[in-house]
Amino acid sequence: MEAVTQNSPSPSLPRLGMPAPPFQAETTHGTIRLADFAGSWLILFSHPADFTPVCTTELVAFAQIAPELRQRNVELLGLSIDSTYSHIAWVRAIEQHFKTTIPFPVIADLNKEIATLYGMIMPGESKTETSRCVFVIDPNGILRAMIYYPLTTGRNTDEILRLIDALQTADKHGVATPANWRSGDKVILPPPKTIEGAAERLKAGYECTDWFFCKKELPKDG
Numbered sequence: 001m002e003a004v005t006q007n008s009p010s011p012s013l014p015r016l017g018m019p020a021p022p023f024q025a026e027t028t029h030g031t032i033r034l035a036d037f038a039g040s041w042l043i044l045f046s047h048p049a050d051f052t053p054v055c056t057t058e059l060v061a062f063a064q065i066a067p068e069l070r071q072r073n074v075e076l077l078g079l080s081i082d083s084t085y086s087h088i089a090w091v092r093a094i095e096q097h098f099k100t101t102i103p104f105p106v107i108a109d110l111n112k113e114i115a116t117l118y119g120m121i122m123p124g125e126s127k128t129e130t131s132r133c134v135f136v137i138d139p140n141g142i143l144r145a146m147i148y149y150p151l152t153t154g155r156n157t158d159e160i161l162r163l164i165d166a167l168q169t170a171d172k173h174g175v176a177t178p179a180n181w182r183s184g185d186k187v188i189l190p191p192p193k194t195i196e197g198a199a200e201r202l203k204a205g206y207e208c209t210d211w212f213f214c215k216k217e218l219p220k221d222g
Ligand code: BEZ
Pocket: 048, 049, 052, 053, 054, 055, 056, 151, 152
């Protein structure tokens, strides 16, 4: 592993709850801007490099969940520090060898512009490759979740689907979701902020273990 020489991260790195940094990019589907995704959720993800084995498994795995994401109004957008020609060749090789069509665009970020803007390069791991980052951006362009995985560990697309379900459920119902929650499980009521709120909560008929820990079922259709 390379030695880290930089002490502090850039102060302008993306932050949860803030607008995602805008960009315009060359992709395998032509020029794309972040603003093109307004009204949809977006998963912007980076991989270290084209024609590498773990990344190949990830691209296939993302392609496999693309229909389920579409049902949830979520688009996918990949990125690495490679050229469009390399992306095209890799996508074609994946189609040939893994019988999988990659239905989403992949950004060619050869000058590292977007990788730097989003803090996708972890110099302690590699100065020339993006780590395995996932940025979940909501239909209003707000950054809602970030996941960072190292070069050697492929991501879990079940967890990414679970994260999307949790975010959309939280937004729709004003609730939170517990550890290892899956769609259909009981949800958590955010903790009360006042003594009065705590007392009301206990009277309201939720499943409360204590004033700060209440769960409820969501309607089955929702
Ligand atoms: C891979 O995708 O296989 C990979 C990429 C960078 C470092 C290690 C593995």
